[in-house]
């Protein structure tokens with residue numbers, strides 16, 4: 476426990492959909508105690524990569540290990556192994572209470588399966604009693620214990636996102652993957668989420684987070700990897716990534732230095748200026 480241990484290791488992960496390569500040969504690791512950010516323009520392959528890590532997709536090539544063991548490409552086995560995630564779009568059980576949502580998240584840690592949890596069979600009810608204390612601890616941790624009996628759908632948006640995190644934590648992960656946790660949040664909610672992620676890390680859970688809010692990422696992350704068109708372009712500390720011109724260019728959609736398009740754009744601009752000047756006397 477004294478040395479830094481690698482929690483997650485993705486090696487050469489490639490994901491193709493027919494002719495489209497959404498993720499190409501990506502290596503990424505997350506160490507114990509780290510918060511790692513994954514950024515990139517829309518369509519860069521971030522969510523596809525998460526889906527490869529969590530068993531929703533079987534990568535076309537490459538492999539993913541958690542604590543030294545190759546993960547199976549089945550999401551419930553990945554969760555059982557210790558990797559939990561949230562989704563870009565909220566996926567709570569809207570008509571269940573706050574507490575019930577967290578209890579469902581514990582099903583991988585009890586002998587009862589998901590259906591038993593959802594249908595609330597006798598086996599689940601028994602397991603539930605043992606789990607309730609832990610679920611309430613988690614609700615305390617995220618500041619929602621006072622709303623334990625509220626229906627999830629009645630929570631304000633920011634609290635729904637927090638509840639999703641609590642449900643993911645209920646599987647007792649060693650690594651938490653967050654897909655755009657602050658999407659749709661106001662600045663106060665974003666700030667609170669930042670603090671929550673730090674508190675999660677301080678509990679010994681490593682975090683890998685996809686986020687478009689750059690301030691959130693650069694404030695929070697020990698390391699940031701940048702995906703562009705499915706490939707890892709840069710990886711480093713916030714300072715390194717912020718200072719890398721290729722990252723700025725990728726976000727602005729500007730061609731890289733020396734790219735052939737540079738001259739083409741200049742030629743078009745010159746032609747447009749000339750045409751504008753000819754037809755216009757100003």
Ligand SMILES: Nc1ncnc2c1ncn2[C@@H]1O[C@H](COP(=O)(O)OP(=O)(O)OP(=O)(O)O)[C@@H](O)[C@H]1O
Pocket residue numbers: 492495497515516517518519520521522523524
């Ligand atoms: N199931 C799929 N079948 C075919 N193509 C897909 C599939 N999922 C994603 N893609 C394509 O793969 C590419 C990467 O998409 P992905 O959603 O992973 O990007 P992203 O970086 O998460 O984007 P965003 O920031 O907008 O969420 C896109 O071109 C997308 O259209």
